[in-house]
Amino acid sequence: MAPQRLVLLYGIFASLAASTPQGIPSQEQYMRALNDSLGGRVHINEPFAKPCFSIYEGEHVGRDDDLCAERQANYSSPTYRNQFPGAYMYEQSSICASDKTSADKCLLDNKNPSSASAFDNVNCKQGNVPSYYVEVREANDAVQAFEYARQSGCKLAIKNSGHSFMEDSSQKGALLLWTRNLRSLDHDEAFVPEGCSSDPFNAITTGAGVNCGEAYEFADKNGVTILCGYSPTVGLSGGWVQNGGHSVLSNVYGLGADRVLQFTVVTPDGEVRVANKCQNSNLFWALRGGGGGTFGVVINSTHLVEPAMALGVASIGVPKADKEAVKGFMELLVDTAVDLAEDGWGGHIYGNYFVHVTPKMTTQDAATKSLAKIVSYVEKHGGTANITVLPTWYSFFDKYVLSGAFAVGGLSILNTRLVPTDVFTNANLSTKYKSHLRDFVEGGGLPYVPVVSPYVYKGSREATSVQPAWYTSLWEYGNPAYWQWNSTFEERIEIIKGMQKQTDTIRELTPGGGAYKNEANPFIADWKREYFGNHYEELLKVKQSYDPKGLLKCWHCVGWTDEDVNDSCYKEFNNISV
Numbered sequence: 001m002a003p004q005r006l007v008l009l010y011g012i013f014a015s016l017a018a019s020t021p022q023g024i025p026s027q028e029q030y031m032r033a034l035n036d037s038l039g040g041r042v043h044i045n046e047p048f049a050k051p052c053f054s055i056y057e058g059e060h061v062g063r064d065d066d067l068c069a070e071r072q073a074n075y076s077s078p079t080y081r082n083q084f085p086g087a088y089m090y091e092q093s094s095i096c097a098s099d100k101t102s103a104d105k106c107l108l109d110n111k112n113p114s115s116a117s118a119f120d121n122v123n124c125k126q127g128n129v130p131s132y133y134v135e136v137r138e139a140n141d142a143v144q145a146f147e148y149a150r151q152s153g154c155k156l157a158i159k160n161s162g163h164s165f166m167e168d169s170s171q172k173g174a175l176l177l178w179t180r181n182l183r184s185l186d187h188d189e190a191f192v193p194e195g196c197s198s199d200p201f202n203a204i205t206t207g208a209g210v211n212c213g214e215a216y217e218f219a220d221k222n223g224v225t226i227l228c229g230y231s232p233t234v235g236l237s238g239g240w241v242q243n244g245g246h247s248v249l250s251n252v253y254g255l256g257a258d259r260v261l262q263f264t265v266v267t268p269d270g271e272v273r274v275a276n277k278c279q280n281s282n283l284f285w286a287l288r289g290g291g292g293g294t295f296g297v298v299i300n301s302t303h304l305v306e307p308a309m310a311l312g313v314a315s316i317g318v319p320k321a322d323k324e325a326v327k328g329f330m331e332l333l334v335d336t337a338v339d340l341a342e343d344g345w346g347g348h349i350y351g352n353y354f355v356h357v358t359p360k361m362t363t364q365d366a367a368t369k370s371l372a373k374i375v376s377y378v379e380k381h382g383g384t385a386n387i388t389v390l391p392t393w394y395s396f397f398d399k400y401v402l403s404g405a406f407a408v409g410g411l412s413i414l415n416t417r418l419v420p421t422d423v424f425t426n427a428n429l430s431t432k433y434k435s436h437l438r439d440f441v442e443g444g445g446l447p448y449v450p451v452v453s454p455y456v457y458k459g460s461r462e463a464t465s466v467q468p469a470w471y472t473s474l475w476e477y478g479n480p481a482y483w484q485w486n487s488t489f490e491e492r493i494e495i496i497k498g499m500q501k502q503t504d505t506i507r508e509l510t511p512g513g514g515a516y517k518n519e520a521n522p523f524i525a526d527w528k529r530e531y532f533g534n535h536y537e538e539l540l541k542v543k544q545s546y547d548p549k550g551l552l553k554c555w556h557c558v559g560w561t562d563e564d565v566n567d568s569c570y571k572e573f574n575n576i577s578v
Helices: 004-019 027-037 065-073 139-152 212-221 237-240 281-287 323-335 338-343 363-370 372-380 395-401 427-442 468-472 490-509 529-545 560-569
Strands: 042-044 130-136 156-158 174-177 185-191 202-206 258-267 274-275 297-304 311-317 346-349 353-358 382-389 411-413 416-420 450-451 471-477 481-484
Touching: 027 042, 027 139, 027 353, 130 139, 139 156, 139 174, 139 258, 139 274, 139 297, 156 382, 174 481, 185 212, 202 212, 212 237, 212 346, 212 395, 258 281, 274 281, 297 416, 311 363, 311 395, 311 471, 323 338, 323 372, 323 427, 338 372, 338 450, 338 471, 338 560, 363 382, 372 382, 382 395, 416 490, 427 490, 468 529, 471 490, 481 490
Parallel strands: 130 174, 156 174
Antiparallel strands: 042 130, 185 202, 202 297, 258 274, 258 297, 311 353, 311 382, 346 353, 346 450, 411 481, 416 471, 450 471
16 A cells, blocks of 8 residues: 555655755654655644643743643543543653653642642653654554654654553654544444455444443444443553453453454554454454554454343442451452352452452342352441342443543552462462462552453463463452652652562462563563463564564563663663562
8 A cells, every 4th residue: 555645755755865964864854754744743742731831841831821720620530631642541651760860751749730849840851751643544644654763763652542551652752653533433233354254243343542431332322232441441442452451241251352353453564454364364363462552553443242231230348447357358259259250250359349240140139149158248247238230231331430430640550460260279379369368458458359351251262362371360460559740760669679579479379370461560570471471472473574673662562672671761670679
């Protein structure tokens, strides 16, 4: 595919080289050429909080009081942040955390965004926010951006919603390809992947910018159910599905990577490709778990849907202040984990309570009987149990998820690990794990456990490139670490050391496990095995075949090397030990 604008871009680059001393145009000249080719759609990218600052990159600028007040009022709103290419849900992506002066950032106090101490006479710096962005409107925009990167050597990053905890969608000095406004949605009851002769699928095709909340609402209006993440602003086609994509329905229906049928993607070699099981099948496999921001710019993706379904729903818990009750509650959840999984339950455990759903228990009696042991326990310990049946997925999502607060704007670093089924069925492993949970609660912690593994689901494990431990696990367990908005470099180091210690402890308790890259410790040393298992070498071959120049790089993504570390805002945290 070589549209007229791409031919024009080639001509501009050739002309630049011919008219420049030594034939080497500057980065600025290359950027101007790309901007001309895209009709003036290359824009300066600014940190989300910049309107509150009167100093930007050392220059005095006008503080925008009205826009600042708007940003302050919506600082923790993911829906508001979703509108801006320079906004990230978790601000460790926006700062250059390795800056030892802790000044290469532009943040407000997320606990009190109106506090002038964060911005009064403070220099707002670009940090890790890419310097420029292009709003991707069509595949050819990405084609031209890749040609620009090949010619200029400029770095690229890809961003939809900015939900990554891992810096996948931010990079200092880069050109950002922003896909949020690719918002098409199409329901096809008889979708056949391009080039295939298979039976048709009931499917929805989503533009790369469509988020989970939008997909859920569209599916509900069309009488079907689509799987996506728990937060409404997570993008469906990006890092969610490309890293595996868990859902509270994954136990029965599989991961997002199990359910995706086709991608339209622009690969870094400049080609627009359709990837499915019948064409570009190695690329299709890689996109089903090998990581976002790695193999190309996804333009749209097509996902298998289920009929509208009733769900058993349970919200059950004990008083948070009663540590002994919480300890017993967590022990009981370990002891009943396999039985609950077989009954189709999936959801989230928050230490003293859980919210679970199941499509297999669709009567009040069946759902209540399945949870009888847990209900009996919580009633004896002053807890509550609310078990009901709701008519559709969206009715659950609206009642239990949209009504909750999804506060963002802090610096949250997740540190989870997949917990193999053996931990629940082997008496020795189970005893050690329960002892750990008891100690954690005694120390004031509330264990966080997404129950999202495809235990009941029996799809082909070889069809995806997700960490294989997903298919032999029941839980994902871990607890986030936090940097304060004004933490020093030394404080960040200490937090990471604490994370590394916690990771070592959890790994010892979960032999045969692995990590979900979207929610893993970013600083783990053995990241290739932890994130990708035995798939890494094959993923690297795929990466090199479609991105021979290494145009797409992100922290601990497939193709990342030790030589890339010095270019990262995480460089000072590489290989930190306890």
